[in-house]
Amino acid sequence: xxxxxxxxxxxxxxxxxxxxxxxxxxxxxxxxxxxxxxxxxxxxxxxxxxxxxxxxxxxxxxxxxxxxxxxxxxxxxxxxxxxxxxxxxxxxxxxxxxxxxxxxxxxxxxxxxxxxxxxxxxxxxxxxxxxxxxxxxxxxxxxxxxxxxxxxxxxxxxxxxxxxxxxxxxxxxxxxxxxxxxxxxxxxxxxxxxxxxxxxxxxxxxxxxxxxxxxxxxxxxxxxxxxxxxxxxxxxxxxxxxxxxxxxxxxxxxxxxxxxxxxxxxxxxxxxxxxxxxxxxxxxxxxxxxxxxxxxxxx
Amino acid sequence: xxxxxxxxxxxxxxxxxxxxxxxxxxxxxxxxxxxxxxxxxxxxxxxxxxxxxxxxxxxxxxxxxxxxxxxxxxxxxxxxxxxxxxxxxxxxxxxxxxxxxxxxxxxxxxxxxxxxxxxxxxxxxxxxxxxxxxxxxxxxxxxxxxxxxxxxxxxxxxxxxxxxxxxxxxxxxxxxxxxxxxxxxxxxxxxxxxxxxxxxxxxxxxxxxxxxxxxxxxxxxxxxxxxxxxxxxxxxxxxxxxxxxxxxxxxxxxxxxxxxxxxxxxxxxxxxxxxxxxxxxxxxxxxxxxxxxxxxxxxxxxxxxxxxxxxxxxxxxxxxxxxxxxxxxxxxxxxxxxxxxxxxxxxxxxxxxxxxxxxxxxxxxxxxxxxxxxxxxxxxxxxxxxxxxxxxxxxxxxxxxxxxxxxxxxxxxxxxxxxxxxxxxxxxxxxxxxxxxxxxxxxxxxx
Numbered sequence: 001x002x003x004x005x006x007x008x009x010x011x012x013x014x015x016x017x018x019x020x021x022x023x024x025x026x027x028x029x030x031x032x033x034x035x036x037x038x039x040x041x042x043x044x045x046x047x048x049x050x051x052x053x054x055x056x057x058x059x060x061x062x063x064x065x066x067x068x069x070x071x072x073x074x075x076x077x078x079x080x081x082x083x084x085x086x087x088x089x090x091x092x093x094x095x096x097x098x099x100x101x102x103x104x105x106x107x108x109x110x111x112x113x114x115x116x117x118x119x120x121x122x123x124x125x126x127x128x129x130x131x132x133x134x135x136x137x138x139x140x141x142x143x144x145x146x147x148x149x150x151x152x153x154x155x156x157x158x159x160x161x162x163x164x165x166x167x168x169x170x171x172x173x174x175x176x177x178x179x180x181x182x183x184x185x186x187x188x189x190x191x192x193x194x195x196x197x198x199x200x201x202x203x204x205x206x207x208x209x210x211x212x213x214x215x216x217x218x219x220x221x222x223x224x225x226x227x228x229x230x231x232x233x234x235x236x237x238x239x240x241x242x243x244x245x246x247x248x249x250x251x252x253x254x255x256x257x258x259x260x261x262x263x264x265x266x267x268x269x270x271x272x273x274x275x276x277x278x279x280x281x282x283x284x285x286x287x288x289x290x291x292x293x294x295x296x297x298x299x
Numbered sequence: 300x301x302x303x304x305x306x307x308x309x310x311x312x313x314x315x316x317x318x319x320x321x322x323x324x325x326x327x328x329x330x331x332x333x334x335x336x337x338x339x340x341x342x343x344x345x346x347x348x349x350x351x352x353x354x355x356x357x358x359x360x361x362x363x364x365x366x367x368x369x370x371x372x373x374x375x376x377x378x379x380x381x382x383x384x385x386x387x388x389x390x391x392x393x394x395x396x397x398x399x400x401x402x403x404x405x406x407x408x409x410x411x412x413x414x415x416x417x418x419x420x421x422x423x424x425x426x427x428x429x430x431x432x433x434x435x436x437x438x439x440x441x442x443x444x445x446x447x448x449x450x451x452x453x454x455x456x457x458x459x460x461x462x463x464x465x466x467x468x469x470x471x472x473x474x475x476x477x478x479x480x481x482x483x484x485x486x487x488x489x490x491x492x493x494x495x496x497x498x499x500x501x502x503x504x505x506x507x508x509x510x511x512x513x514x515x516x517x518x519x520x521x522x523x524x525x526x527x528x529x530x531x532x533x534x535x536x537x538x539x540x541x542x543x544x545x546x547x548x549x550x551x552x553x554x555x556x557x558x559x560x561x562x563x564x565x566x567x568x569x570x571x572x573x574x575x576x577x578x579x580x581x582x583x584x585x586x587x588x589x590x591x592x593x594x595x596x597x598x599x600x601x602x603x604x605x606x607x608x609x610x611x612x613x614x615x616x617x618x619x620x621x622x623x624x625x626x627x628x629x630x631x632x633x634x635x636x637x638x639x640x641x642x643x644x645x646x647x648x649x650x651x652x653x654x655x656x657x658x659x660x661x662x663x664x665x666x667x668x669x670x671x672x673x674x675x676x677x678x679x680x681x682x683x684x685x686x687x688x689x690x691x692x693x694x695x696x697x698x699x700x701x702x703x704x705x706x707x708x709x710x711x712x713x714x715x716x717x718x719x720x721x722x723x724x725x726x727x728x729x730x731x732x733x734x735x736x737x738x739x740x741x742x743x744x745x746x
Binding site: 050051053054055058059060061062063064066067070071084085086087088089091092093094095096097100101222223224250252 | 449452476478479480481483484485531532533534535536537538539540541570571572573574577580581582613616617618619620621622670671707708743744745746
């Protein structure tokens with residue numbers, strides 16, 4: 001009986017031996033899934049682990065994700081400990097040495113400089129990330145630097161298609177640069193404007209657009225808004241001349257609406273990542289939608 | 300600042316100028332005039348220098364401000380790629396190994412004295428009995444985990460508990476695990492909790508209730524772990540499929556006495572799972588624990604086969620379980636034994652041979668209605684043997700409800716009420732108030 005089972009396992013292993021086809025990529029967040037589409041749509045298969053309506057800080061290490069991780073040749077995630085609550089578990093359970101380190105392990109935040117690096121890591125300050133703020137997808141310059149590194153990584157892993165990756169990156173770069181110019185002109189009226197944020201996830205966007213964050217609904221990063229803290233924000237929001245209270249599509253917007261009702265400052269739900277609203281179908285749409293919505297709050 | 304520099308210059312220069320004014324009046328006046336012109340020029344130069352310095356300082360400040368607020372040049376970001384590589388290792392070292400500490404404590408009130416607690420048909424084994432009355436510090440758990448090198452991962456979990464004024468320190472888990480075997484294989488060795496069933500491989504701090512289901516208490520002494528080896532394989536399929544086997548020393552219930560030269564227990568398990576749409580995920584498993592017992596805690600010697608079937612269904616809008624969702628879980632146990640039983644209380648009693656089956660199951664549901672609150676209900680049931688030394692007419696059962704408040708993902712406060720009927724005419728109403736916190740490294744939990 002035992003022997004039979006052992007042989008069955010061996011047989012299954014042989015039958016299931018991977019047929020080398022396209023490069024399989026496991027993308028932790030939709031923004032990287034979209035970037036991979038831009039850089040390598042036809043030459044890779046992409047599994048996107050999360051969607052825009054999930055909080056990527058606390059995704060569950062679901063069995064389906066283990067199965068996807070098992071088959072991946074490359075892992076593309078934000079990094080900077082954003083996925084620390086589930087990614088290490090997936091990696092340990094998937095038994096896939098290709099993606100645990102080295103070339104098969106690509107962390108976006110490692111390709112750029114991160115902001116908000118805490119001087120000390122103390123949970124009393126909330127859920128702070130020692131490697132800095134990991135939400136780098138909303139600065140187009142950082143996205144470009146990440147795209148360049150990712151394209152090179154794809155070429156390294158799949159040398160046969162390296163020329164395609166290079167060409168696709170060049171194409172993406174020129175379209176992206178043009179889009180940046182367009183966005184910057186369009187977003188000029190936002191410069192200097194103040195906002196109140198739900199979670200401290202917007203620093204890169206606000207910095208790029210020259211906007212200011214004057215308060216956060218979460219008393220500490222990752223700690224749900226409390227009524228006392230929200231009450232204290234009423235004056236801050238009014239006095240600071242905030243133009244909007246912004247939250248991501250995945251967040252519970254009730255506290256935002258509560259504050260909006262008491263201050264007259266509109267609560268604004270931004271897509272935050274690809275798929276966060278109708279318009280944010282890809283990275284370009286994500287920025288279009290974000291800027292349109294912010295401009296809409298000025299009216 | 301702007302005025303200070305030339306003023307200072309004048310104070311230093313003027314005395315020198317006056318001392319030098321000795322020669323005849325005309326020449327003196329001319330020389331003085333010359334001096335004054337020179338001084339004026341000097342003062343002007345100093346003034347302009349000071350102004351320049353100030354402007355430069357202002358420019359630097361403005362630039363710093365720009366750098367703080369403006370996006371970095373892509374080139375700058377690129378340079379940082381190489382610079383970051385060093386940083387990453389430094390950060391990894393800083394948290395190597397990652398240390399996590401679980402603290403918990405409770406107040407428990409039983410309506411019946413826990414010392415009188417007997418479970419009909421199921422002698423208490425391991426830590427499978429009821430908790431003590433009153434205020435009590437629970438098991439404090441300290442765990443260290445890290446990748447050892449590029450091919451191995453290691454973990455140590457130490458549990459500290461004080462009982463009757465004595466502090467017990469025990470090694471719950473201490474194992475190494477491969478991270479780089481090809482073909483989806485993972486091997487593990489050391490002491491660890493078996494991967495059979497669902498709850499067994501999970502540490503109690505991830506449970507939805509303050510105690511384990513009756514079936515775990517009755518058949519596995521709360522949780523089955525021992526010294527052993529494990530090999531598991533993840534199939535490269537679209538759905539999750541894990542197949543594995545383990546060999547254990549066989550010292551802990553349901554095994555005992557480390558039979559077969561210290562390889563007294565073996566397991567085989569299969570787990571499968573997947574998603575249904577983006578709102579639902581499931582996990583199911585079938586496992587068998589084959590154990591040999593020599594003079595077990597419950598007086599049993601012989602072989603036992605324990606079959607476990609587990610099923611978990613999680614529903615959450617958009618798969619975001621953090622804010623709301625429902626979990627349904629059930630596990631069923633069939634314990635098939637053949638051997639002899641000697642009453643452990645009375646070693647002189649005659650051995651009774653016994654062959655028979657006992658069963659157990661639980662069903663639990665958890666409803667999470669916000670990020671901070673969840674409520675759960677669990678129904679436990681055991682089916683005792685109808686004949687033999689453990690025969691009983693009464694089948695133990697228990698209802699539990701729990702409400703848990705999470706201040707953050709790292710701390711919770713739980714209120715649990717249970718109605719436990721372990722034997723006929725013995726109804727124990729249990730009130731439990733429990734806190735549990737985790738410090739240190741983020742524990743990444745299994746599904």
